[in-house]
Amino acid sequence: MNDVAVSVEHLAKRFRMYHEQNNTLKSAVMRGKKSVHEDFWALKDVSFEVPRGSTFGLIGRNGSGKSTLLKCLAKILYPDQGRIQVHGRQASLLEVGSGFHPELSGRENVFLNGSILGMTKKEVTRKFDEIVSFAGVGDFIDQPVKNYSSGMYVRLGFSVAVAGTPDVLVVDEVLAVGDATFQKRCRTKFREMREEGRTVILVSHSLSTVRDMCDQVAWLDAGQLRGAGDATPVIEAYNATV
Amino acid sequence: MTYLNELMSSRELLANLTAREVKGKYRRTVFGQLWSLINPLATMLIYTIVYSFIFRARLEVGDPSGLNIYPLWLMCGLLPWIFARNVINSGMTSIVANGSLIKKVYFPRMALPIAAVGSFGFTWLVEMGVLLIALAIAGSNFWIYLPVIVGTMLLLAMFSCGVGLVLAIVNVHFRDMQHLVGIALQMWMYLSPIIYPISLVEDAANKAGHPWILTLYRLNPIERFSTVFRNLMYDNRLPEWGDLLACLVWACASLAIGYGVFSRNEKKLAELL
Numbered sequence: 001m002n003d004v005a006v007s008v009e010h011l012a013k014r015f016r017m018y019h020e021q022n023n024t025l026k027s028a029v030m031r032g033k034k035s036v037h038e039d040f041w042a043l044k045d046v047s048f049e050v051p052r053g054s055t056f057g058l059i060g061r062n063g064s065g066k067s068t069l070l071k072c073l074a075k076i077l078y079p080d081q082g083r084i085q086v087h088g089r090q091a092s093l094l095e096v097g098s099g100f101h102p103e104l105s106g107r108e109n110v111f112l113n114g115s116i117l118g119m120t121k122k123e124v125t126r127k128f129d130e131i132v133s134f135a136g137v138g139d140f141i142d143q144p145v146k147n148y149s150s151g152m153y154v155r156l157g158f159s160v161a162v163a164g165t166p167d168v169l170v171v172d173e174v175l176a177v178g179d180a181t182f183q184k185r186c187r188t189k190f191r192e193m194r195e196e197g198r199t200v201i202l203v204s205h206s207l208s209t210v211r212d213m214c215d216q217v218a219w220l221d222a223g224q225l226r227g228a229g230d231a232t233p234v235i236e237a238y239n240a241t242v
Numbered sequence: 243m244t245y246l247n248e249l250m251s252s253r254e255l256l257a258n259l260t261a262r263e264v265k266g267k268y269r270r271t272v273f274g275q276l277w278s279l280i281n282p283l284a285t286m287l288i289y290t291i292v293y294s295f296i297f298r299a300r301l302e303v304g305d306p307s308g309l310n311i312y313p314l315w316l317m318c319g320l321l322p323w324i325f326a327r328n329v330i331n332s333g334m335t336s337i338v339a340n341g342s343l344i345k346k347v348y349f350p351r352m353a354l355p356i357a358a359v360g361s362f363g364f365t366w367l368v369e370m371g372v373l374l375i376a377l378a379i380a381g382s383n384f385w386i387y388l389p390v391i392v393g394t395m396l397l398l399a400m401f402s403c404g405v406g407l408v409l410a411i412v413n414v415h416f417r418d419m420q421h422l423v424g425i426a427l428q429m430w431m432y433l434s435p436i437i438y439p440i441s442l443v444e445d446a447a448n449k450a451g452h453p454w455i456l457t458l459y460r461l462n463p464i465e466r467f468s469t470v471f472r473n474l475m476y477d478n479r480l481p482e483w484g485d486l487l488a489c490l491v492w493a494c495a496s497l498a499i500g501y502g503v504f505s506r507n508e509k510k511l512a513e514l515l
Contacts, residue, residue, distance in 0.1 A: 015513070071512070075348040078509045095346040101262050103269040112262055115255040116347055144269075 005168050005199035006050040006073065010082035013043040013068055041223055042068040043079070048218050048228040050168075052087075053197045055190060057204060057214035057231065059238055064220040066203045070094065073170050073201060088167025091117055095172070096157030102146035106137060106156055109145050113160045127163045134185070135159040155182055162189055169193065171202040187213060211235055245505050249350045256353050260360030267361070278365040279372065282321060286313050289320070289437050302439045307382050307478040314380055317373050318475045319436040319468035322395070325366040326402040326464065327427050332358040333406020334413050335420055341515040351508045352501075355410050359403045370395070377475055387474040394470050394486075397493035401463060404496030407504040414507075414514050434464040463492040 016037040043065045050056045058066045071077040073084060074092035099116045100109045110131055114124040124131075132141050135155040137148070145153060162169070190200050190213060204210050210217065211231065218228040219238045227234045268274045293299040294312040303310050333355035337344065340354050370391075377384060384391065413419040435443065440459075447455035459465065466488045473481040 076345065076512045092348065095342075098346045099343050101266050103266050104262065108261075108265070112258045115252075115258045116343075116349055118252075118255075118349070121254050 003052050004049050005052040005054070005087055006201065007085045008049070008069075008073075008082070009047050009085070011043055011046040011069070011072065011079050011084065012041060012081035013065075013072060013077060014080045015040045015042055043072070043220075044223045045082070046220070046223075046225045047082070048225060050199055050201060051216060052199055053194055054199055054216045055194055055214045056199065056201045057210040057217045058201070058220065059204075059207070059210055059217055059235070060220035060226075061242075063222075065223040066220055067172070068223075069220065070170060070172055070201070070203050086168055089118075089164075090168040090170065091161060091164050091166035092170035093158070093161040093172065094170075096154045096161070097145075098157070100145050100153070100157065103144050105143060106141040106145055106148070110141075110156065110160055113157065114164070117161060117164055119164045123164070124160075131156075131159045131163045134163075134189075151179060151182065158182075158186065162193070165196075166198065168199045168201065171200060173204055207235060207239070245350070249352055252350050252353055255349055256357055256360065259353055259357035260364070263357055263361035264364055275368075279369065282317070282324060282369055285320065285324070286317055289316055293437055299438055300442070302441075302472075302476075304382070304477045305479070307476065309377075309380060309382055309476055311380055314373075314377055314382075315472065315476050316437060318377075318472045319434075321366065321369050321373060322398055322467055322471050323431060323434065323436050323464060325362055325369075326398055326467075327431070328362045329359050329399070329402040330406045330409065330427065331420075331423065332362065333403065334409035334423060336406075337410045337414055337511060338417070338420075338515065344515055345512050351511055352407070352504055355406050355504075356403065358406065359399055363399055366395070374475070382475065383478050384475050387478065387480070390480070390486075391471070391474050394467065394474070394489060397489045398467050400493040400497045401467075401489075402496075404493075404498070404500030407497075407500030411503055411507045414511060430462075430464065433459075434462055434468060436464075436468055440465065440469065463488070463496075466492065 017040050018037045046065075046069065058069060060066050068077065070092075071094070072079050073086075073090075074094055075090075076092075076094070097109075097113065099113055101112065104112070110128065111121065111124050115121070132138075135152070135158070137152050137156055140148060140152060145156070148156070193200060202210075202214070214231050216229065217231045217234040219226045219234050221241075227237055264275075268277055271277060273280065290313045293316075294301075299312070301310055301312055302315050304315075309315070336354040336358050337351065344351060344354075374384065409419060409423060431437075443459055444456050447453055447459075466485050470481040470485050470489055473479055473485075
């Protein structure tokens, strides 16, 4: 119980592929209640455990179900079968700067984004200086974020997300966007989080990133789990198939 | 009930989303928040000219206040209606409009339509404040009814919130809804005694020998709300208990249905958008 941060049990997610979808009133009335669809199982009976304090990578080909799994972990999609248990506070970062309003200043957006990510105003106020210095936006903090460079935008979004000090952080390919300095800073941050006993779950297409950062890996193929466990053997096995 | 707890714990998110709407709406405009006052004033001017001067609509004398001013009478019904209409409209589109947010972050989705209630509620509060000042200058003595006025405002907010919640879900499935509702809202306004007094309907129904028309007409919840608001603010008397009770029932029923429909469908939203 204490050494498992996230446990995924027999997870399955189905998508309906509509041949003829009723999304206008006319088509619903004309065709009656029936819409024609096929089931597509994006995830089939996936079970694994993420140990506490690990950096956990999800690897697999395009369309293997990595993003679906990540979205299930982030509670955006709901599994059709099985369940996910998260021990501790969870935050997810599928996109940096979600909910940023372009006309509002960086400062206003930090508070807005913080509350979207589940932080209280007190928490954001306490960590505000830390957020701004980690993002490195300096005096731009009172400018509308639409004037930010894309790097500044991403850095500010990332800083807010990690400032929440979640026990479990779920990250999509966001690291690919920043420059080298920022990527290095992210890695340092993830290492710090691991030392504090926090768990990071990430998806990346770059195997070198995964090899570099993750100590545990799960390999998905066509919605099924092909292997999970220590990083090196699983990555080797995956590499053998590519 | 767990969902309700979650919604309660995201109070700050609600406050921030509301602030985002309020602040973002008039950014980079010269008049800023003043626009939210200019809009109803312009509407008031148009209706006053058309109905009071051109059509010579019958003036309603406030009983017992003795007020006899069409624009003030109009605004007592029009401001609540504009609020309800805006909440229903933007509550309905809030989910589709924030699709990218819903697909990327988890939070109680109900916060989005409720933030629409908050941001228009803020505008409405200011408008009602200005109207009450104007009424006080004109000699209306509504002060002892102020708690009832605030209570009725709350009930109207609950009612329109519930309608918005249901339509938000329907609109995700059928995008036709937002266009249909635009027309329906326009018809709804003319089916409610907002720019004309209900006595016109009563006279016409009696003259035609079909008094049941009035009964049917009074099934409209907005009719009850505007009657109550006018009783309190323009006439300065307590509304009939039946009217107040009808407002209460409509508000609770609408909110309960809206909450039920929304929370049952919420989990599928990210997939459907």
